[in-house]
Amino acid sequence: MLDDFQYAKSEDNSTTFVAENSKLLRYKRWFKEAVEAQQKWRNVAREDREFYSGKQWADGDKKTLEDAKRPAITINRIKPLINVLSGYQRLNRYDIDFLPRTNDDDEQAQLRKGVTKYIMDRSHYNYEESDVFNDGVVTGIGWFEVGYKFDWLAQDGDAFIRRVSPFDIYADPESRDKHMRDMKYVIRARWVDKDELAAKYPQQADEINAQTAAYMTEETENDKKYNELWYSHETKKIRFAECWYKKAVQKQLFILKSGELVDQVTEDMIALGMILRQQTVTTTEIRMLAFFDNVVLEDIQSPYKHGFIPFVPFICYYQGEDDIPSGVVRDLKDPQREINKRRSQELHILNTQSNGGWISEEGAMSPQQEASFKRNASTPGALLKVNPGALSMQKLQRLEPQAPPSNIINASQEAMNEMPSISGINEALMGTDISNSQSGRAIELKQKQAITHIAGLFDNLRMAKELIVDMLWGKRGAPGIIPQFYTEQKTFRIVGENGEPQIVTVNQQVQQQQVNPQTGMIQTITKTLNDLSVGEFDIVIADTPATSTQRTAQFWSLVDACGKLGIQGNMIMDILIDLSDIPQKAEIKRRLKSQQEEQAQAQQQQMQAQMELEKQKRLSRSIAYKDLQLPLQLQLAAQAGILPQQYADAFLQWSIQQMAQSMGMGGMPNMGQQGGMPQQLPQMQPIAQQPTQQAAQSPLTQAAVNGLVEANKPVL
Template identity: 25%
Template sequence: MERDERAVARRNWHRYEYGRERGHREFCKIARVNEGMYLGGGLQWSEEDRQALLEAGKPCFEFNQILPKVNAALGYQIANRMDIAFKPRNGQATDDVAGTLSKVAMQVGDNVDLHWKETQVYADGLIQQRGYFEIKVDYEDSLLGEISVEALDPMDVIPDPDAKSYDPDSWSDVVVLRWMTYDEIEANYGEEARAKLEVEAPDEEDFGDDFDDEERNRFGDSTNIGVDRLGEMTVGDGCKRVRVVDRQYWRMERAECIVTDTGDIRPVEGMPEQRIADIIAAGGFRTKRRIRRVRWTVSTMNHILHDDWSPFNHFTIVPFFPFFRRGLTRGLVDNAVGPQQMLNKSLSQYLHTINTTANSGWITWAGTINNMRPDELEERGAESGLHIEMKAKTPQEQMPRKIQPNQIPQGLDRIVDRSAMLLEQATGINEAMMGQRGPETSGIAIQSRQFAAQQQLSVPLDNLARTRHLLAGRMLEIIQSFYDEPRILRITETDDRGRPITQSLPVNMPFEDGSGIFNNLTLGEYDVVVTEQPMQITFENSQFVQVMEMMEKGAPIPWPFVLRYSNLAHKQEMIDAMERQAQEKPDPLLEAKVMLLRAQTLTEASKKDKTASEAVNKAVEALYSAMQAAGVVAQNPAVAPLADEMLASAGFEDKNGAPVVDSYGATAEFAPAAGSVPTNTDPLTPANPAVGVTRGIRTPETDGAMQ
């Protein structure tokens, strides 16, 4: 058994060495250079170049332009946090449980400081080509287990050197290197594991000597440290740390599985019985078949610390690669190293040339200077106000002459400008994205240019969205698999007035009557929805601006909702005071607005009634005029052809067909004329209801008829 354990440990160690030699060692060198170029502070020059310049008496200045440009790219991620939500996919999934899962994911993100750790992983990718999350379940603070998310050092993670896919599910394995003390090994793997390492005898084979590896980042330096052949590092305080190889890999196994009603295959091992029963009740069934599972082996060079099937369906590692091309990774700094080095060297050479022109040297004749020796002139020759006393009777041609300095080479200043421009082109971060515009430029114009400049970051941001989706999917699986016991989570939300409130969220809680489980997170299939939401202060500002614009357009938004999106320090007290004031005494301004609106409504109704009345009046006038015309034709039939001709000439259209005015053959009997009745004999002003309405009642005869 011990021999088999040692063989497994050796295979694990050899796989680590295989990945290290197949590209990881070279990656660490590049990552170390890129990090130095980003941080600056003396790290942008190699030690060999620095020594060569010092020996030649030349300066080695740094003018770090990579740091602000990468920070501008980091600013976008910092200002936009990840918002994880879920939506139901199959019949067992519900909208209520999807909302609960979204709240649980939000609580997990707040608990593990996900936003800040994502910033670290995003920065690792931009600077060192690669960034890695590690998501798993931690039982250190809770017996029920809590999701843990960590940001790993990319120099400690060795992906499958033969893989070429972004998704770790396509990798054959992944190795994470860890330096752990004996106390940490005991805490994670038990007392027996510690005892085996403490009694381990030295081995003659040199598998742990990694002096040629790149140094890892830490708060201290690497002095007073020794590494022996077993990969044990002894620090000056006597504490030993052992190199631990943490490897996860795929392996086929015939295992008992459960097939859900949607066809998904899940291993039964580690699954709660209640969940198995619920899946079977929903239409699933149990079976045995060969499946691909994750094997998890943790070892030193000679001993196994852990070797068992992983409780997770995927690797715990989630990668982020800003630029990914079938296994080849790049960051923002890679292509900026050359322009930055050219900028440093050209500026250092430019300053060196200027310095040499200030003290270009002297030409003197021996024995002509009275107040200083030649070596003193060499040291003080460039001083301001230098006084040289010549000996008496020194000829003019033997006076000291200053050597004319060489002119600055043409084009050296243009190389400096070109280097700065190449840095912008290499990183895609220009002055517009960094907000470096003059005061004469409007804020809206700056924002438009910043939005256009963000298109240069489309590929890194798209890959960040892909990483977020992978991480959210792993989180959902862990929640449904490990958050299967009744528990109460504390979450913080905002009420209708924007006030933060803390409330309890029970999950997997059985009903008292035993009829079911409230917020059962283990059932159903859900889709992952990952969106971006601005940071709280920026989001509220944008909401406030939109609310004010809507109010200017006339939207009847109550003032408490407007105050909700403001940044006032005591907005809650203001909202409460406004509500109390509204209950005690109506707002006179609000009442005036209501009365004005009511008056406007009545005015509109009056306008409608007036329009209808006018239409009726016109119809009555037209009817009366028609009746008068008919009476004239009846009394004098001879005018019918003439009237028809006049109406047709005026463009009148008869709805009944031509002629417009029919001839009337009968002879009408005239009513007896009333005395002193006014008649209208003017053909230019025919009879009108204005006359008939007031007088026609008293004069039954036709007004337009000639007596």
């Protein structure tokens, strides 16, 4: 193998030209540096994964115990703790929300939220996230890949989010950011079949075959060690590497008078004077180089315009500098080793002390009897024979075994008690070893203590999820995967704002007519409805987990609050249904809405009937005026605005004077001057039923007259 890595040995051991790419040496050096820098992490991470799986004894220690015929006990206390942590993550998945920056973008924000959830559901994101989370808590780091794949047979493509094995990723060892946002490159190296790689890159098939043949003829130990990076003699597979890296480039940008920033201009824009100025800026470009040892397979600019390396890490514990990622398992291995070794020692002591041995005088047993004692002395039901008189003369004496040391048992218990305190996952979170005497409040406080201990893990997971959504949507001037590739009309079945399924069509082209403000002519324009490439939004990860357990807790909290505040259930019944996990929510809400509309209609009809009844009552009261004397009828008519008041007063005064004259009472005071009825007035009857002079001798008091008037007033 030559030093410049541009040539390889062929089958006849001759030097063959493979590739001439001056940049290849740099990327291979990057790969070698990343391999060496991460070798320590890979060694301990593989051991972490083995401890989680139950392989917790070193090969040398286990062989030593087997040779001594001693047990190698494995009491896996790590797996239940990790399973509880993983289960907690599955029950507390956080939802994504889009906050509009203007009031006009609210509807677009809801659309983007629905489209994002659709893409994540198509990618089985929840399961991928749980697998990456498990990688992180076990080995220290997990990786997502975010991209777009086009299916030529279906003539359609979809964005995807999937887990990548952390042992396939080699990140920039110079990265210092806690979330590795400053990494300059990421190399994904996978073991693939030679024929598979040649089929994917048919133009480089000869070079792939020649390079693979060179690994069979290595002559020195250095060659063999180097070739292990690229060729596996056990599986006969080769290593295919993709290097995604950042490159600084000079770029010409044009600022238009409208404030828009573009990188290309047309002759029409120049002729119309639309360009304000030209600016040269330094930007970061993402590129991808695919290679196999000395063979360059592909060297292209990144197909994604969002400006990110399409790999997102989830890191459990990492300081960012002079440190390697670690998971929850890392600190539990020593207590786990102590538990296993002490339990093995306890079992060995019990096995050896179950037969305390014998003391025998010479001649008490024959050689055959001694061999039988050695074999069967501790066997249940064994029948052992000795020489006559050996027992009666006490020539045999049994050695009673001592009790196992209590400090060994106590040390094992201490090691088991240390594991929850180290991991932060206590018994309250696991739901075990809870005393019946403990109050619910005390248990809740212990659970919150455990959740506080592991809160940092979920913050890191939320950060990874936010970076994923940034790649899906991008930012101004750097569109994400969705705006870049989802440009044609497409119909999605998304979850609406109220939780109900909703069918929406994005990028729908419609023709509309409008008046040109300059010419006044009607013109036809094409408008895009639900355009996924417009609008600016702030992406946040919701604080409330979008899981059935949390929704149930919120449901009962709201029910309890309604009971304490006296809020009627029908006012928020639709919200309660959305928080619940009952089936057929849409049908229940539809029936509830129909019932509420019927009740509202019935209440409206009842109100109208009540108003009609009141009207009839008023009319009934007003009908009583026909039984009054004509002057009072005119007074009531005047109060209702039917007759002028002065006419009614004049007729009343005249009627009183006429009645007084007929009764021989002389002149009466003027009503208009005194403003009231006289002190004494005989009862008046309707004109058609005027009493005779003899029947009207009992005068009415002023209070009686006023009472008569008030009782017969109509309500108008």
